[in-house]
Amino acid sequence: MSDEPFRLLAPHTIRFCPLCASALGRAPVPPDQREQAVCGACGFVFYLNPKVVAGTIPERDGRILLTRRSINPGRGLWTFPGGFVDFGESVTDAAMRETFEETGLKVELTGLHNVYSYPGAPVIIVYRASVVGGTLTACAENDLLEWVRPDEIPWEMLAFPSTRDALREWVAARGEMSRG
Numbered sequence: 705m706s707d708e709p710f711r712l713l714a715p716h717t718i719r720f721c722p723l724c725a726s727a728l729g730r731a732p733v734p735p736d737q738r739e740q741a742v743c744g745a746c747g748f749v750f751y752l753n754p755k756v757v758a759g760t761i762p763e764r765d766g767r768i769l770l771t772r773r774s775i776n777p778g779r780g781l782w783t784f785p786g787g788f789v790d791f792g793e794s795v796t797d798a799a800m801r802e803t804f805e806e807t808g809l810k811v812e813l814t815g816l817h818n819v820y821s822y823p824g825a826p827v828i829i830v831y832r833a834s835v836v837g838g839t840l841t842a843c844a845e846n847d848l849l850e851w852v853r854p855d856e857i858p859w860e861m862l863a864f865p866s867t868r869d870a871l872r873e874w875v876a877a878r879g880e881m882s883r884g
Contacts, residue, residue: 714824715741715752723748755826757866758799759786760833761874762811767853768874771806771846778863784870786828787845799831807849808841818873820866828866832874854878 718741721728726745733740733749741750761784762769770782787802789795796813803811811833820828842849852858854875862868 756789757826757828760803767851772848774847781863783863783867809838
């Protein structure tokens with residue numbers, strides 16, 4: 705585990721054209737004239753769009769499965785299973801794959817929970833899920849997996865705004881009291 709700071713792809717970190725390796729500059733681009741990274745040599749416009757994360761809230765007997773992260777961002781904090789959608793993969797397939805990779809559990813998606821979007825962050829698409837197989841197993845990205853009731857959610861130890869918002873909505877949909 706490295707103690708290096710978490711590195712993020714952002715407009716100020718993009719310096720070279722992925723097509724010709726020339727330096728990128730900033731310039732307004734039609735039709736809206738928004739400033740983008742543009743290659744002065746080949747004219748390639750590097751549009752930096754948000755990545756997509758797919759996650760699940762696995763449910764069983766009134767409890768949900770949370771994972772404690774052992775990597776950054778959010779090391780030591782709790783979230784639900786999820787991760788980046790790979791190129792060529794559907795969001796639903798990614799949600800099920802990430803859940804299996806992070807928990808050892810095979811899930812069936814039971815519905816869209818919600819979509820979360822915050823400036824400078826990935827778009828997070830969260831599904832409700834039920835367990836249909838597998839064996840609960842931690843992975844390199846987490847060090848603890850816990851089934852929790854709504855009143856056991858560690859509100860002060862949640863990893864991301866999307867985690868907090870999704871779990872608040874999950875609790876509210878069940879008419880439970882939330883401290884979050």
